[in-house]
Amino acid sequence: MEEKKIFEKGNIAIAMAAIAAGCKYYFGYPITPQSDIPEYLSRELPRVGGVFLQSESEVAAINMLLGAAATGARVMTSSSGPGISLMQEGISYMAGDELPAVIVNVSRSGPGLGGISPSQGDYFQATRGGGHGDYRTMVLAPHSVQEMWDFTIMAFDLADKYRNPVIILADGMLGQMKEPFVTRMPEPIPYPPKDSWALTGAKGRPGRVIKSLYLGHLELEKHVWKLNEKYERMKKEDTRWEEYMLDDPEIVVVAFGSAARIAKTAVKVARQEGYRVGLLRPITLFPYPYKRIRELSEKVEKFLTVELNAGQMVEDVMIGVGARSKVYFYGRPNGVGSLPTPEEIYNEIIKTLKNEKVPVNEF
Amino acid sequence: MAEIARKVFSKPKSMKDKPFHFCPGCHHGIVHRLVGEAIDTLGIREKTIGVASVGCSVFLYDYFDVDVLEAPHGRAPAEATAIKRVLPDSVVFIYQGDGDLAAIGTAEIIHAANRGENFTVIFINNANYGMTGGQMAPTTLLGMKTATSPYGRDFRREGYPIKMSEIIAQLEGSAFVARGAVNKPANLNKTKKYILKAFEYQIKGMGFSFVEVLSACPTDWGMTPVEACEFIEREMIPYYPLGILKEKKVPDHL
Ligand SMILES: Cc1ncc(C[n+]2csc(CCOP(=O)(O)OP(=O)(O)O)c2C)c(N)n1
Ligand code: SF4
Numbered sequence: 210m211e212e213k214k215i216f217e218k219g220n221i222a223i224a225m226a227a228i229a230a231g232c233k234y235y236f237g238y239p240i241t242p243q244s245d246i247p248e249y250l251s252r253e254l255p256r257v258g259g260v261f262l263q264s265e266s267e268v269a270a271i272n273m274l275l276g277a278a279a280t281g282a283r284v285m286t287s288s289s290g291p292g293i294s295l296m297q298e299g300i301s302y303m304a305g306d307e308l309p310a311v312i313v314n315v316s317r318s319g320p321g322l323g324g325i326s327p328s329q330g331d332y333f334q335a336t337r338g339g340g341h342g343d344y345r346t347m348v349l350a351p352h353s354v355q356e357m358w359d360f361t362i363m364a365f366d367l368a369d370k371y372r373n374p375v376i377i378l379a380d381g382m383l384g385q386m387k388e389p390f391v392t393r394m395p396e397p398i399p400y401p402p403k404d405s406w407a408l409t410g411a412k413g414r415p416g417r418v419i420k421s422l423y424l425g426h427l428e429l430e431k432h433v434w435k436l437n438e439k440y441e442r443m444k445k446e447d448t449r450w451e452e453y454m455l456d457d458p459e460i461v462v463v464a465f466g467s468a469a470r471i472a473k474t475a476v477k478v479a480r481q482e483g484y485r486v487g488l489l490r491p492i493t494l495f496p497y498p499y500k501r502i503r504e505l506s507e508k509v510e511k512f513l514t515v516e517l518n519a520g521q522m523v524e525d526v527m528i529g530v531g532a533r534s535k536v537y538f539y540g541r542p543n544g545v546g547s548l549p550t551p552e553e554i555y556n557e558i559i560k561t562l563k564n565e566k567v568p569v570n571e572f
Numbered sequence: 573m574a575e576i577a578r579k580v581f582s583k584p585k586s587m588k589d590k591p592f593h594f595c596p597g598c599h600h601g602i603v604h605r606l607v608g609e610a611i612d613t614l615g616i617r618e619k620t621i622g623v624a625s626v627g628c629s630v631f632l633y634d635y636f637d638v639d640v641l642e643a644p645h646g647r648a649p650a651e652a653t654a655i656k657r658v659l660p661d662s663v664v665f666i667y668q669g670d671g672d673l674a675a676i677g678t679a680e681i682i683h684a685a686n687r688g689e690n691f692t693v694i695f696i697n698n699a700n701y702g703m704t705g706g707q708m709a710p711t712t713l714l715g716m717k718t719a720t721s722p723y724g725r726d727f728r729r730e731g732y733p734i735k736m737s738e739i740i741a742q743l744e745g746s747a748f749v750a751r752g753a754v755n756k757p758a759n760l761n762k763t764k765k766y767i768l769k770a771f772e773y774q775i776k777g778m779g780f781s782f783v784e785v786l787s788a789c790p791t792d793w794g795m796t797p798v799e800a801c802e803f804i805e806r807e808m809i810p811y812y813p814l815g816i817l818k819e820k821k822v823p824d825h826l
Pocket of ligand 1: 626627628629645668669670671672673696698700701702703704709
C-alpha cells in the first residue's frame, strides 16, 4: 500500500486502517461519537468486495462479529458507552470461543446515557474482562490520530496471534479531532494460520465445533487455564508503553489516551522550567506495564495518575508501585467542560511536588 | 434370508453415531434426524454450517458431523447472518427453541427475516423452556401450567401465546414459512418435506426459510410420551395451525 499523508478525524483513521489490515466485514449500530466509522465503511467496504451491515442493535452486532470471526475472517465493530455494555455477553463468548476480532470503543461519558464528551470511564470494563466469567481482552489505548491508524492494524494481528478479541479504547476527543497521519503499515506481528479451527464447511474432514460450553468433569477448569496461559503470554510478549522525558525523574505522571496527550504538554512545560518530571504512558491497558512501574518505583518517590474519570487506572498504578512510593490522583470524570487543560495538569504536578496533595495509597 | 438381512433404517450420514441425550419421548431427536436426512438428500454435508442455540438442543454439534457454531441464547440469527454473508456458498441453518427464538432473541429473528437473510431456521415450539426446567415461554398456551405460571397462563397477566410463523410470514423478507409437527406419521412426513424445501429454498438463493415444529416436552409437561403427542394434537394444533404459510415463487432479487 502506498504511504500517504492524510488530514482526517481519528474515527476515519480507524475505518481506513481496518480496510488496510484486510478487514472486509463490519457490523455495527450507530452511536455518537463513533458514527463516522460505520458511515465511512458503509461507503468503502462494498468497493473492496466486503460487507457492511447495520445491525438492529449492538447485541446483534457483536454476535454477527462472533459469526464472522468463526469463519476465520477479519472482522470489526465499533461503538461507545451503552453499546459496548450491550456487547459484553458476546465478548465473553468470543473469549471463551477463542475468536479473534477487533472491537473499537470510542468511549463517551457515563454512567447511563451520560453524555457524548470524551471520557475514560470505561477503563475497568475494558481491562477487567467486562462481561461474565474468567477472561481478559487485550486493550490498546491510542493517544493520537496516527495511533488510531497504527493500533487498528496492530489490533488485527494481535487478535489473530492470540485468537482473542482486542479492544481499542479511544474516546470522543481522539475520534473527532483531525490530525495529519501517515498511512503506513506497522511491522506485521506473526500469527498462526486459521485453517485448523475456522468453520468453513466440513469439506473432506469431520465436522468441527466452536463453543464455550464445557460441562465435563474438570473440562472448564482446563479450558480456563488454557485461556489464562494466553493472557500470561500477552503479558510477556506484548506489554507496550511509551516513556516521555523519563530521565532521572522526581515525579512520574502516569496517563493513557487523551489524558496522556494533554499531560505531555504539561510535562514538557514543567521540564522546561527545570522540574524533574516525566510521563509513563501505558499503551496496552491489558496487559498493563506493572513491571516498568515497579522498576520506576524503586527510584521515584511520587507517581501522579491523571485520568478522565474518577479514578480507575490509578488502582493499577498502585499495584505496580506497591508500598514503595506515593501515588497521587488527578481525575476529571467526563462531562461537557471537564476536559482538563495542560495548565491544570501542570498545577497538579507542582502541587504534588510541593506536598500539597494527599496520596491515595496511604490507607 | 437376504430379505431379513436387508438394512431398512440407519442414521443419516451427516449425523454422528451417538445416542441422543434427550428425554424419552422428546421430539428434538426426531427433528434432528429430519434435518440430517435433508442434508443427506441434498448432498450438502461438506458445505453446511449449523448454528446451535442455548436450550436442550445446545449439543447439536454432538450429533451432526458438520461444522457447528454455538451461539449465545437467542442470537443464532445474528451469527448465521454473518456466516452466510462471509461464506455465501455455504448452507447455513440455525436450530432454536421457543425461549431462544420467541423471547430473548425476538429482535434477531425478526430482523434476519426482514433482511431476507438466505439461511434456514428450524424453530422448535415446545411451549416451554425445556432446558431450564419447564418455565413459561411466550408460546405457552393459555391455561397451561408451567414452573413459572403455576396458576396456568392467563392473558391478563402473561399475554397471549405468540404465533411466530405468522409474524415471520408477514415480513417482506421471508421466502418460505411452514409449521409442522412430528406427533404422528402423517404430520412427520409433511414436516420432513417442509424441512427439505426450506433447505432447497436456501440453495436456490430464494431467501429466508423458516420451519416451526410443534414438539413434545413430556418431561416438563408432566406427561407420558403418548399423552404429549395427544396434547399436541388436541391443544396445540388448533391454536398453531399446521401447513405452509408462505412460499415465494421467485426470489426478490430477480
Ligand atoms: C442470557 C441468558 N439468559 C438465560 C439463560 C438460561 N437459559 C438457558 S436455556 C433457556 C431456555 C431454553 O428454552 P427454549 O429456547 O425453549 O429451548 P428448549 O430447552 O425448550 O429446547 C434459558 C432461559 C442463558 N443461557 N442465557
Ligand atoms: S426437557 Fe423437554 S425439550 Fe428438553 S430434552 Fe427433555 S423433553 Fe426434550
